[in-house]
Amino acid sequence: xxxxxxxxxxxxxxxxxxxxxxxxxxxxxxxxxxxxxxxxxxxxxxxxxxxxxxxxxxxxxxxxxxxxxxxxxxxxxxxxxxxxxxxxxxxxxxxxxxxxxxxxxxxxxxxxxxxxxxxxxxxxxxxxxxxxxxxxxxxxxxxxxxxxxxxxxxxxxxxxxxxxxxxxxxxxxxxxxxxxxxxxxxxxxxxxxxxxxxxxxxxxxxxxxxxxxxxxxxxxxxxxxxxxxxxxxxxxxxxxxxxxxxxxxxxxxxxxxxxxxxxxxxxxxxxxxxxxxxxxxxxxxxxxxxxxxxxxxxxxxxxxxxxxxxxxxxxxxxxxxxxxxxxxxxxxxxxxxxxxxxxxxxxxxxxxxxxxxxxxxxxxxxxxxxxxxxxxxxxxxxxxxxxxxxxxxxxxxxxxxxxxxxxxxxxxxxxxxxxxxxxxxxxxxxxxxxxxxxxxxxxxxxxxxxxxxxxxxxxxxxxxxxxxxxxxxxxxxxxxxxxxxxxxxxxxxxxxxxxxxxxxxxxxxxxxxx
Numbered sequence: 001x002x003x004x005x006x007x008x009x010x011x012x013x014x015x016x017x018x019x020x021x022x023x024x025x026x027x028x029x030x031x032x033x034x035x036x037x038x039x040x041x042x043x044x045x046x047x048x049x050x051x052x053x054x055x056x057x058x059x060x061x062x063x064x065x066x067x068x069x070x071x072x073x074x075x076x077x078x079x080x081x082x083x084x085x086x087x088x089x090x091x092x093x094x095x096x097x098x099x100x101x102x103x104x105x106x107x108x109x110x111x112x113x114x115x116x117x118x119x120x121x122x123x124x125x126x127x128x129x130x131x132x133x134x135x136x137x138x139x140x141x142x143x144x145x146x147x148x149x150x151x152x153x154x155x156x157x158x159x160x161x162x163x164x165x166x167x168x169x170x171x172x173x174x175x176x177x178x179x180x181x182x183x184x185x186x187x188x189x190x191x192x193x194x195x196x197x198x199x200x201x202x203x204x205x206x207x208x209x210x211x212x213x214x215x216x217x218x219x220x221x222x223x224x225x226x227x228x229x230x231x232x233x234x235x236x237x238x239x240x241x242x243x244x245x246x247x248x249x250x251x252x253x254x255x256x257x258x259x260x261x262x263x264x265x266x267x268x269x270x271x272x273x274x275x276x277x278x279x280x281x282x283x284x285x286x287x288x289x290x291x292x293x294x295x296x297x298x299x300x301x302x303x304x305x306x307x308x309x310x311x312x313x314x315x316x317x318x319x320x321x322x323x324x325x326x327x328x329x330x331x332x333x334x335x336x337x338x339x340x341x342x343x344x345x346x347x348x349x350x351x352x353x354x355x356x357x358x359x360x361x362x363x364x365x366x367x368x369x370x371x372x373x374x375x376x377x378x379x380x381x382x383x384x385x386x387x388x389x390x391x392x393x394x395x396x397x398x399x400x401x402x403x404x405x406x407x408x409x410x411x412x413x414x415x416x417x418x419x420x421x422x423x424x425x426x427x428x429x430x431x432x433x434x435x436x437x438x439x440x441x442x443x444x445x446x447x448x449x450x451x452x453x454x455x456x457x458x459x460x461x462x463x464x465x466x467x468x469x470x471x472x473x474x475x476x477x478x479x480x481x482x483x484x485x486x487x488x489x490x491x492x493x494x495x496x497x498x499x500x501x502x503x504x505x506x507x508x509x510x511x512x513x514x
Contacts, residue, residue, distance in 0.1 A: 018081045020045045020208040021066065021177060026075035028061055032407050035061040037232045038075070043177065048199055048209045050219040050240075053229035053252055056405060056417040059212055062229065063179055066210075067099045068092040079176075096176035100166045100183060108155025108162070113137040115154050116169050140172040141165075144198050160187045164195070171202065178202070179210040184218060189307070196222045214451075216245065228252055268483060269299035269463050275334045277436050277467040278319065283328035289314040290492035291328050296436060296467045301458060303482035304471035305507050311491035312471035313355055316440045319469065320352040321345040333435075346378050351429030353422070355440040355471075361425045364414030368406050369395040371413045371424050375432035398427035403453065419451075426457065437461065439470045443477060455480055475504045487511060 021043035028036040036058045043049050051059050064070045066077065068086030077084050079095060086092040089099070106115045113134050122132035134150050141148055144164055154162055163183065170178060184192045199209060199222060211223055219226060220240060227237040228251040236251045276295035284291035289311045296302045304312045317323045319330070321339040330337050332348055339345055342352065354360035362371055373391050380386065386394075395409035402423045406416060413424055422442065429437055442458070443451045458481045462468060472478050478485055484498040487510040495510045 017044055019043060019078070020080060022076075022078040022081075023062070023066065024076050026062060026065055026077075027073045028065060028070060029073055035232050036065070036072075039229065039232070039234045041227055041234075042237075043208045043210060044225075045176075045208050046203050046206045047224040048203055048211050048222055050211045050213065050223040050226045051229070052213075052216075052219065052226060052248070053235070054417075054419070056231075056420070057229040057252075058232040059229055060181070061232075063099065063181065063210065063212065066092070066177075067097055067179060093173070096174050097179070098170035098173070098175045098177070099179040099181070100163075100170045101181045106154055106162060106166055106169070109153060111151050112141075112148050112154050112157075112165060113150040115165060116140050116172060120172070136172070140168045143171055144168050145194060160191050163187060164191070167195070167198075175207060177208050177210070179212075181212045182214070183211070184213065184215060192218070216248065219248075220245075267459075267463070269465065270297040270483070272297070274298065276331070277333060278469070279331045279334075280319065281329045281331075283318065283325055283330055285318060285323060285326050288323060288491070289318055292486070292488075292493045294469075294486050294493070294496075296469050298435070298467050299462055299465045300483050301462050301468045301470060301481050303478040303485040303502075304469065304488060305475065305478050305485050306488035306511060307473075310488040310511075312473075312488055313440055314491060315486075315488065316352065316354075316438050316469065316471050319345075320350055320438055322352070343378065346375060346432070349433075349435035351375065351432060351434035351437040353425045353429065353437070353439045353442055355444065357418075357421055357425055358414075362413050362421060365412060367410045368399070368404065368413050368416070368424055369409040372398055372409075372428050372431060375428045375434075379432055394431050398431060401430075402427050402457070422454065426454075430461075434466070436467045436469065439468065439472075441472055442470065443472070443474065451477075475507055478502075478507065479504055 019042045021041070023039065023041040026036050026039045026041070039058065039062055041051070041062060051062070053059050061070065065072045066086075068088045068091050071085075071087070079097075084095060086095060086097070107118070110118070116137040117133040120136070122129045122136060124132070137150050144167065146164060146168065148157070148161070148165070154165060157165075167180070167183065183195060187195060203209060211219070213219060223240050225237065225239050226243050226248065228235040228248065230252060274297050276297050279295040281293050282291040283293070292315060294302065304315055306312055314323070318325055321342045321344055324340060330339060337348065345352070358364060369391055372395055373386055376394075377386055392409065398404065399406060399409060404416075404423045404427065405420050413421060416424070426442075439458070443454050455477060458468060458470065462481070470478070470481065479502055482502055484496060485502050485507060486493055487495050487497065487507060489511055494513065497506050497510065
């Protein structure tokens with residue numbers, strides 16, 4: 001059978017073909033939560049199928065049932081018309097179902113070749129053939145157009161390259177179904193386009209791809225069909241061509257969304273002549289970030305914009321003391337300060353929500369309450385313990401104020417959705433009442449509903465007089481809440497844009513300028 005063109009596939013429901021995957025009536029319950037309630041999902045051969053929904057909608061659970069991480073409580077799964085019930089990820093891989101998760105599950109201390117061939121090394125006379133392993137690794141990378149140093153440790157490469165290596169590993173066997181969970185979260189525009197080219201190539205070979213993402217534009221750029229889950233239930237499915245954006249948003253939320261990003265320019269709540277809460281001059285670190293000048297006033301939002309690797313995160317970490325500067329000056333409320341650690345920054349009234357919330361922001365085994373009071377406890381000192389009654393009160397207030405979806409404050413934070421985890425980190429700093437809050441990718445990996453809520457919260461905090469420094473790769477987001485934008489490229493500040501001049505086109509022009 002000939003492979004249909006993109007246009008033919010986008011307009012054709014492919015109902016005559018036997019589905020590559022047919023999941024029917026899938027139900028899964030965890031203690032206190034019904035994660036999936038009779039969900040149907042059908043995946044055709046040779047299609048890229050977007051699986052969408054708000055955080056907590058059931059996307060990850062459905063994928064984990066398909067890939068053998070969790071057994072379904074009810075329902076059936078068929079692979080090319082044959083019933084299957086994978087009991088482990090290894091069993092799913094043996095069936096040709098490969099998964100690449102948002103967090104790269106590789107070994108950073110091992111080499112690129114070792115990661116690509118781990119558990120699959122060719123042998124000769126009972127010993128590993130490292131020559132054969134390198135050849136296999138080189139072939140796996142070539143499928144994605146990558147040319148990496150095979151003997152270099154994977155951890156020495158950027159997160160973007162590690163993500164591509166994880167995808168190359170997933171394709172390095174007989175794969176009929178490829179599940180990608182937020183595959184572009186750490187990629188820049190050029191790398192996203194390269195990945196999409198690879199996905200189109202492997203789609204043409206008949207491989208079926210499940211594409212989980214929060215970037216709606218990417219869905220319309222590369223996907224053929226969309227299935228939406230909401231509150232653990234099937235909400236709807238259609239071709240991309242038959243799913244306009246407004247219908248998609250309505251399916252995801254169950255209501256029309258008045259997004260904060262479309263609410264116009266942010267109102268100014270600061271005095272431009274006032275003493276900045278934070279001011280840096282020539283502040284930098286060799287081989288980390290070139291000297292940067294910036295300032296933030298009470299009631300002002302300053303955005304950090306730039307492509308992946310431009311220096312957004314590096315600037316945020318430097319200002320919070322997570323990395324120590326070796327040049328320049330920093331002033332807090334006009335007073336010179338030498339930052340030596342995040343602990344000192346917290347005592348100065350700084351808060352920091354990191355890009356990688358799971359590894360750098362949360363202690364996943366601790367409860368919502370325990371995570372929420374960490375910053376306040378640190379400011380008071382560990383010898384001045386926050387009492388149980390006050391902890392309970394603060395947790396209840398923050399859960400209600402930010403709409404954190406959790407059965408109670410004692411639920412381990414690692415069991416919450418990404419958007420709710422982000423709200424817990426924000427709540428932690430709001431409880432500590434900082435004067436400067438640094439947000440690094442505050443909406444990355446969260447659903448569009450939580451996205452709008454976070455943007456609205458940033459605006460509200462600004463109105464209450466908090467100084468905010470926000471790094472984001474989402475230009476529309478930066479424009480929505482920033483009074484000024486510091487544009488970075490190649491780990492150096494290239495310009496600063498203020499007021500009505502803050503537009504998407506002006507930021508793009510600054511990034512591209514030479």
